[in-house]
Amino acid sequence: xxxxxxxxxxxxxxxxxxxxxxxxAVSMELMLRFAQEDLPGPQTAITCKxxxxxxxxxxxxxxxxxxxxxxxxxxxxxxxxxSGWYALAVGGFGASWIALMSxxxxxxxRAHPALAFRPDPSMPPExxxxxxxxxxxxxxxxxxxxxxxxxxxxxxxxxxxxIADLAMQ
Amino acid sequence: MQFWIWLMRYxxxxxxxxxxxxxxxxxxxxxxxxxxxxxxxxxxxxxKTSKRYLIVAWSxxxxxxxxxxxxxxxxxxxxxxxxxxxxxxxxxxxxxxxTLLLFIFWCILVANGAILTxxxxxxxxxxxxxxxxxxxxxxxxxGQMKAAKWASRITRIDLVIGVCAAILGVSLATRKLxx
Numbered sequence: 001x002x003x004x005x006x007x008x009x010x011x012x013x014x015x016x017x018x019x020x021x022x023x024x025a026v027s028m029e030l031m032l033r034f035a036q037e038d039l040p041g042p043q044t045a046i047t048c049k050x051x052x053x054x055x056x057x058x059x060x061x062x063x064x065x066x067x068x069x070x071x072x073x074x075x076x077x078x079x080x081x082x083s084g085w086y087a088l089a090v091g092g093f094g095a096s097w098i099a100l101m102s103x104x105x106x107x108x109x110r111a112h113p114a115l116a117f118r119p120d121p122s123m124p125p126e127x128x129x130x131x132x133x134x135x136x137x138x139x140x141x142x143x144x145x146x147x148x149x150x151x152x153x154x155x156x157x158x159x160x161x162x163i164a165d166l167a168m169q
Numbered sequence: 170m171q172f173w174i175w176l177m178r179y180x181x182x183x184x185x186x187x188x189x190x191x192x193x194x195x196x197x198x199x200x201x202x203x204x205x206x207x208x209x210x211x212x213x214x215x216x217k218t219s220k221r222y223l224i225v226a227w228s229x230x231x232x233x234x235x236x237x238x239x240x241x242x243x244x245x246x247x248x249x250x251x252x253x254x255x256x257x258x259x260x261x262x263x264x265x266x267x268t269l270l271l272f273i274f275w276c277i278l279v280a281n282g283a284i285l286t287x288x289x290x291x292x293x294x295x296x297x298x299x300x301x302x303x304x305x306x307x308x309x310x311x312g313q314m315k316a317a318k319w320a321s322r323i324t325r326i327d328l329v330i331g332v333c334a335a336i337l338g339v340s341l342a343t344r345k346l347x348x
Contacts, residue, residue: 039213
């Protein structure tokens with residue numbers, strides 16, 4: 001009975017953490033980018049930096065909490081390896097969690113910092129053009145990572161749904 | 170049918186995720202980002218983020234209602250004929266009482282959404298007309314600052330209610346916590 005209640009608590013933590021992660025990622029994509037369209041360049045850079053720095057840690061903590069609580073919940077249910085649909089769902093969840101962590105680390109420590117560098121008008125023309133091109137590539141890379149992240153997160157949510165159903169039986 | 174029940178539950182989880190995540194980001198990520206830029210641009214950013222946030226919030230609230238009622242119909246706990254509530258959904262069961270509490274939470278979120286959409290957002294979007302007096306401008310600015318504070322308070326209330334609703338939802342789904 002106590003183990004059942006503990007598993008339910010862990011499931012609650014996993015779902016809440018996942019909700020913040022997925023909902024936050026969707027909102028950042030839908031709200032922040034839309035708002036930045038009408039801002040001047042320097043203000044866009046500032047809002048990008050401030051929100052990115054905050055979101056990076058929130059996303060890392062919530063994704064870690066999701067993974068950890070699901071892992072403990074599964075272990076409490078049964079230390080044996082799962083089979084059938086359950087195994088597919090657990091495998092899918094694990095693979096997508098690793099993929100999301102990798103993307104998040106890459107975005108936080110490489111892709112996002114690359115956006116902070118702005119070309120200086122006092123640079124020689126060739127250097128200025130090269131820096132602008134590098135910035136455009138960095139923005140495209142960030143876009144691709146964000147959309148990939150969202151797709152994988154939605155898939156991970158589906159796996160988590162199946163795990164939630166089966167783990168509480 | 171199991172597939173449709175699973176799909177409705179998944180849509181329900183996605184909807185609460187969109188709602189909670191949106192409120193969380195508005196309060197703890199976008200608000201600090203707005204505070205870092207000059208007030209004129211902060212207002213532009215605030216208007217645009219709140220416009221999108223309300224779309225996300227209303228879509229999530231609608232989907233929450235639809236996915237919940239569809240699931241209850243699929244479980245045959247809700248019917249079109251009297252009495253509408255069957256099985257554990259009756260108020261004599263803790264399951265039924267918890268579901269009623271969740272419905273009350275949903276109504277509060279809808280009411281808060283209506284206040285944000287029809288009262289606070291129009292106040293924040295007001296532009297100053299040419300020829301307005303200094304007193305008039307000062308009064309409008311004060312009104313906008315109060316509206317911004319209320320928007321923040323309502324978002325925090327929504328966050329707390331959303332978290333409580335999520336916990337109660339897990340309790341209903343697992344029947345291992347408070348039930």
